Amino acid sequence: MTENKNRAVAAAILPLVGGAGNITSIAHCMTRLRLGLRDRTLVQDKQLKALPAVMGVVEDATYQIVLGPGTVARVTPEFEALVEAERTEQERTATPSPLTADELAAHGAAIKAQQKAKNATPFKLFLRKIANIFVPLIPALIGCGIIAGFNGLMVNLGLLPAVTPALAAIATGFMALIAVFVGLNTAKEFGGTPILGGAVAAIIVFPGVANINVFGRPLSPGQGGVLGALGAAVLAVYVEKWCRRWIPQSLDVLLTPTLTVLISGLVTVFGLMFVAGEISTAIGDFAGWLLSTGGAAAGFVLGGLFLPLVMLGLHQALIPIHATLIEQQGFTVLLPILAMAGAGQVGAAAAVYLRLPRNPSIRRTIRSALPAGLLGVGEPLIYGVSLPLGRPFITACVGGAFGGGVVGLLNQFGGSVGSTAIGPSGWALFPLLDGNKGLATMIAVYAAGLITGYVAGFLATYFFGFSKLLCTSLNEVDDDEETEQKPLVSAPVETGRASEESALTR
Incomplete structure (x- = not known):
C-alpha cells in the first residue's frame, strides 16, 4: 500500500x-x-x-x-x-x-x-561541493549517534552489561573510520578516483602513524580528522590528474595509482596531518571559548543568524566544523543552538496562522508544513510562508535568537549541550543529545530553548510581523473563493528591503 x-x-x-x-x-x-x-x-x-x-x-x-x-x-x-x-x-x-x-x-x-x-559564485559552488561530501554521511551519523545515546543510557542504568560493549562498537566503528569515507566522497566530488582518495585518507586513522615523528613530536592516529582527510583527498585528485596528463597510457594503470598514493601519502604524513590537527584543535578550543565566555550573547547571535545562512546556502560551511567537533568531543555544541532557528520559524508560522483567519491558502500551507517544522525540517515554512511574506521571516529569526540565547546560557555555567550527529533538529534532536551534564539536564535545557524559540517567534510575528495594510489585504478573501487553492505568492507583500530580498530568493 x-x-x-x-x-x-x-x-x-x-x-x-x-x-x-x-x-x-x-x-x-x-x-x-x-x-x-x-x-x-x-x-x-x-x-x-x-x-x-x-x-x-x-x-x-x-x-x-x-x-x-x-x-x-x-x-x-x-x-x-x-x-x-x-x-x-x-x-x-x-x-x-x-x-x-x-x-x-x-x-x-x-x-x-x-x-x-x-x-x-565560486564560493557557493565550493560550499556545495563540501556539502556533497558530508551530506551522504548524515544517515550513518544519525544511526550511530542514536545507538551511542541508547548505549550510554543502558550503561548508566547498569542494564545488559554483556550487550553494551557490542553496542559501543557498533556506535563508534563508523566514527573511527569516518576519515576514509570523507576521502572517498571528496575524491568523487572533485573528479578523482574515489578509492584512491579513500586510500590516502586511511593513512590518517592507521595506528602505525604513531611511530612517525613530525616536527619533533609523534603523530597520533586520527590526527587532523575529517579536515586532514578532506585535504589529503583533494591533493590526491590533483596528483592523479597530473599523472594522467603526463604518464604514457601504457604505464598509466601501474604508475598513476602508485604515484598518487605515494606522493599524497607522504605530504599527508609529513604535513597535512600536523596542520589539520592544529586547525581541528583550534576549532574545538574556539567553540568552547566562544560559548563559555559569550554564552547567552553568542547563542543569541548564532540562533538569530542561522535562517539567513540557510536561505543563502552559507550554512554548508558549518558542516566540516560540526563533523570536526563530533570527531573530537563526541558531540557538536553548535547544533542545538542553531536548531533554535527552526523553533522561531515554527512560532512565527503559528502566529501567521492566527493572524490570517480568512486566508485558507496560507493556513492550509502552514497546517501541512508545521509537522515537518516541529521535526526540524524548515524549508516548507521558510519558502512557503515566512520568506514570501517578508517581515515574518525577520521575526522568525528573532525567535531563533532568543531560543539560542537560552541554550547558550548554560555554557556560561560550565555545562555543554551538544548533538552526536548533524542533520536532525527540532524534536528529532532529543535522541541525539549529549554533553557534560546529566541527560535530564540536557533535555531540560534544550526543551527550554525550543519553548523560548516558539514563544518568542510567535509573539514577535503576531505583534510585529504584519503592517495593518498587509494584514487586511491578506485577509480579504471572497466567500465563494475560500475553498479554492490560492497560491501564497499571489498575496500582496510589504514594500521595503526585507520583502524585496524575499522576492529575489523565490
Missing part, C-alpha cells in the same frame, strides 16, 4: 516537470528530490506546489522538490523507475522531432544558465 502511494506521488510529479524527456539527472538529499532539467519553462510550478505531498520547491543548481524526510527516499526510486519506463516507451515509438537534439540542448542550457547565474 505504501509502495503504491509513493509511486502515485512520483507519477503525479513527473508530468508536471516536463516528463522524462526533460530530466537530465535525478538525486535526493534528506528532504528534497533534486532534478536536473533541460527546459525550465516546461515545469508547471503552480500545479506542482498544489500536490498534497509537495511541501515546496527550491531553485538552485538543480530544481528541488521538498517532500520531507523519509518520503523523499521512498519516492525517488519510484520516480527513477517511471522516468526509465517513459524513456523506453519514447524510444520505441519515437518519431522525428521538429527540433534537433543540439537545438534543444542549447535552448535548455541557455535557460539553465540564466537561472543559475545569480547563485553560481
Whole structure:
C-alpha cells in the first residue's frame, strides 16, 4: 500500500516537470528530490506546489522538490523507475522531432544558465561541493549517534552489561573510520578516483602513524580528522590528474595509482596531518571559548543568524566544523543552538496562522508544513510562508535568537549541550543529545530553548510581523473563493528591503 502511494506521488510529479524527456539527472538529499532539467519553462510550478505531498520547491543548481524526510527516499526510486519506463516507451515509438537534439540542448542550457547565474559564485559552488561530501554521511551519523545515546543510557542504568560493549562498537566503528569515507566522497566530488582518495585518507586513522615523528613530536592516529582527510583527498585528485596528463597510457594503470598514493601519502604524513590537527584543535578550543565566555550573547547571535545562512546556502560551511567537533568531543555544541532557528520559524508560522483567519491558502500551507517544522525540517515554512511574506521571516529569526540565547546560557555555567550527529533538529534532536551534564539536564535545557524559540517567534510575528495594510489585504478573501487553492505568492507583500530580498530568493 505504501509502495503504491509513493509511486502515485512520483507519477503525479513527473508530468508536471516536463516528463522524462526533460530530466537530465535525478538525486535526493534528506528532504528534497533534486532534478536536473533541460527546459525550465516546461515545469508547471503552480500545479506542482498544489500536490498534497509537495511541501515546496527550491531553485538552485538543480530544481528541488521538498517532500520531507523519509518520503523523499521512498519516492525517488519510484520516480527513477517511471522516468526509465517513459524513456523506453519514447524510444520505441519515437518519431522525428521538429527540433534537433543540439537545438534543444542549447535552448535548455541557455535557460539553465540564466537561472543559475545569480547563485553560481565560486564560493557557493565550493560550499556545495563540501556539502556533497558530508551530506551522504548524515544517515550513518544519525544511526550511530542514536545507538551511542541508547548505549550510554543502558550503561548508566547498569542494564545488559554483556550487550553494551557490542553496542559501543557498533556506535563508534563508523566514527573511527569516518576519515576514509570523507576521502572517498571528496575524491568523487572533485573528479578523482574515489578509492584512491579513500586510500590516502586511511593513512590518517592507521595506528602505525604513531611511530612517525613530525616536527619533533609523534603523530597520533586520527590526527587532523575529517579536515586532514578532506585535504589529503583533494591533493590526491590533483596528483592523479597530473599523472594522467603526463604518464604514457601504457604505464598509466601501474604508475598513476602508485604515484598518487605515494606522493599524497607522504605530504599527508609529513604535513597535512600536523596542520589539520592544529586547525581541528583550534576549532574545538574556539567553540568552547566562544560559548563559555559569550554564552547567552553568542547563542543569541548564532540562533538569530542561522535562517539567513540557510536561505543563502552559507550554512554548508558549518558542516566540516560540526563533523570536526563530533570527531573530537563526541558531540557538536553548535547544533542545538542553531536548531533554535527552526523553533522561531515554527512560532512565527503559528502566529501567521492566527493572524490570517480568512486566508485558507496560507493556513492550509502552514497546517501541512508545521509537522515537518516541529521535526526540524524548515524549508516548507521558510519558502512557503515566512520568506514570501517578508517581515515574518525577520521575526522568525528573532525567535531563533532568543531560543539560542537560552541554550547558550548554560555554557556560561560550565555545562555543554551538544548533538552526536548533524542533520536532525527540532524534536528529532532529543535522541541525539549529549554533553557534560546529566541527560535530564540536557533535555531540560534544550526543551527550554525550543519553548523560548516558539514563544518568542510567535509573539514577535503576531505583534510585529504584519503592517495593518498587509494584514487586511491578506485577509480579504471572497466567500465563494475560500475553498479554492490560492497560491501564497499571489498575496500582496510589504514594500521595503526585507520583502524585496524575499522576492529575489523565490
